[in-house]
Amino acid sequence: MAHLCGLCLALRSDHGQFARVVTNYDGLIVSVLTEAQAERTPAQRRTAGPCPLRSMRTAPVARGEGARLAAAVSLVLASAKVRDHVADRDGLLARRPVAAAARRVAAGWDRAGARTGAQLGFDTAVLVDAVDRQTGIELLAGPGTPLLTVTEPTETATAAAFAHTAVLAGKPENAEPLAEAGRLFGRLAHLLDAVEDQEADAASGAWNPLTATGTSRAEARRLCDDALRGVRLALADAEFTDGRLAHVLLTHELRRSVDRAFATDVCSHRAGGPPAASGEPSGTAPAGSFGPPPGNPYAPTGPGGPAGPRPPEPPRDRRGLVMGCLVWAGLACTCQMCCGTFEDPWSRQRREGLCSQCDCGDCCDGCEACSNCCDCCSCSDGCDCGCDC
Numbered sequence: 001m002a003h004l005c006g007l008c009l010a011l012r013s014d015h016g017q018f019a020r021v022v023t024n025y026d027g028l029i030v031s032v033l034t035e036a037q038a039e040r041t042p043a044q045r046r047t048a049g050p051c052p053l054r055s056m057r058t059a060p061v062a063r064g065e066g067a068r069l070a071a072a073v074s075l076v077l078a079s080a081k082v083r084d085h086v087a088d089r090d091g092l093l094a095r096r097p098v099a100a101a102a103r104r105v106a107a108g109w110d111r112a113g114a115r116t117g118a119q120l121g122f123d124t125a126v127l128v129d130a131v132d133r134q135t136g137i138e139l140l141a142g143p144g145t146p147l148l149t150v151t152e153p154t155e156t157a158t159a160a161a162f163a164h165t166a167v168l169a170g171k172p173e174n175a176e177p178l179a180e181a182g183r184l185f186g187r188l189a190h191l192l193d194a195v196e197d198q199e200a201d202a203a204s205g206a207w208n209p210l211t212a213t214g215t216s217r218a219e220a221r222r223l224c225d226d227a228l229r230g231v232r233l234a235l236a237d238a239e240f241t242d243g244r245l246a247h248v249l250l251t252h253e254l255r256r257s258v259d260r261a262f263a264t265d266v267c268s269h270r271a272g273g274p275p276a277a278s279g280e281p282s283g284t285a286p287a288g289s290f291g292p293p294p295g296n297p298y299a300p301t302g303p304g305g306p307a308g309p310r311p312p313e314p315p316r317d318r319r320g321l322v323m324g325c326l327v328w329a330g331l332a333c334t335c336q337m338c339c340g341t342f343e344d345p346w347s348r349q350r351r352e353g354l355c356s357q358c359d360c361g362d363c364c365d366g367c368e369a370c371s372n373c374c375d376c377c378s379c380s381d382g383c384d385c386g387c388d389c
Contacts, residue, residue, distance in 0.1 A: 003028040003035075003070075005048055006062030010071040015112045019071075022078035022109070026189060027070045029249060030161050033178065034066025036246040037169035037239070052330030055343045056323070065168045069120050073161045075113035076124045079106040080131035087135070088206065122164045130157040138207055143214040147223065150209045151190040158186030166238075174238040181234035181250065184227040188254065191224055192261045217262070224258045 007028050011019040035044055046063050050056040083106050085093050092098045110128065117124040130153035141150055162182025166174035194209045195217065201208035210220060232251050240246065328345040344351055 001054075002045065002060055003031040003062045003067070005051070005054070005059060006031055006067040007070045007074065009048060009061060010063070010067040011074070014068065014071060014116055015075065015109075019075065019109070019112065022074045024074055024078075027074035027077075029185070029246075030070040030073055030165055031062055031066040032246050032249060033162060033165040034064070034069065034168050035062060036243045037166060037171045037174060037241060038066075039241055052326055053333075055327055055331065055345075065120055066165065068116055069122060069161070069164060069168060072113045072116040072120065072122065072124060073127065075109040075116075076127045077131075077157070079109035079113070080128070080134075082106040082109075083131075084135070090206075120164075121167065122161075126160045127157045130154065138209075138212070141209070141212050143212075145213045147191075147209060147213050147215045147220070148187070150213065151187045154190040155183040155186040158189070159183040171239060177234045177237035181231050181238070184230040184234065185250065185254075188224055188227045188231075188258070191220055191227075192257060195220055195261045221258075221262055224262075228255055228258060 004023065004025065008020050008023040011023060038044070044062060044064055045060045047058055048061045050058055082102050085091075086099045086102050086106075089099075093102055110124075113127075114124045134153040137150055137153065159179040159182040162185070163175040163179035166172055166178050190209070197206075198208050198210050198217075200206075202211060209215070210217070228251075231254065235243070235247065235250060324345040327343075331345065343349070
């Protein structure tokens, strides 16, 4: 959450309030990787003021070149997505005045991303070129076209962004392994979007890589599993000052994203057996793309946090009607009422989201590194989490 808020605030500081709409979970990985390679200093964090999306609480947020690089990448890729929707005449964008306004917004984001990228020594032209090539590849793709031909532009763009984090952190020797991790991360992002959107695209007549190339979901799953292994091996070749968060996000959480997309068990550490076979629905995993795990991201991880019982909370003053309504709107818009532990907008009591009813075991949710992954669950004799522990 510190990196997500840092990305949002970097967009506001450099490009204005409206630019904050391009904040996304995938973009914060750039900030995470930059900080994971750099020496820890107090300057990497600052305390941000109250925000409705954090239930009007202050919080420590990431700042620095990593957050600014994430902002530049997010702006350019959001611009590309807007232009793609305009070209497809999606929804309101089929109307000329709306499409013209969207093009102006996209052009402004392109210039803003390029300006910030240049200040950081990163040429965003590689991202723009990848997006332009993507359109041409999709026009030519058909049955029999290799699926990896379609994902190549996304792979190239994410590889460039990941590799530049090594430059910002002063670890040029990490550029090659991180470029490989970024390439495979881009492949996964593209494939997971295709898998999750296939039914909706078929209903609306939109272009989908799996449908257009005639690729089966089983083959897409095989490619995703190969990419997961590749990301893990590439991260093992890089040198981190503190790579625990990067490992959790790019190894454990990324694997859960694949499981969610293919409707298999999201937890490979459940007591009583291995994860469900590919394609076997479990009914326990909410569909969705890569994002934070359920629960309160600001809760401590020791006694009183997710790893232990919470002590009784002291009574708090109730919020007024107007402030409570504002907090409620923020919680509803960010899905915290469904997928997190949140503070009641009016009474301030702690409440569990609906996702807390999921019966998937969470024995390994508190693990911070691969080295102790299998020590916290029943699979120590045959760990199937995909790690080297």
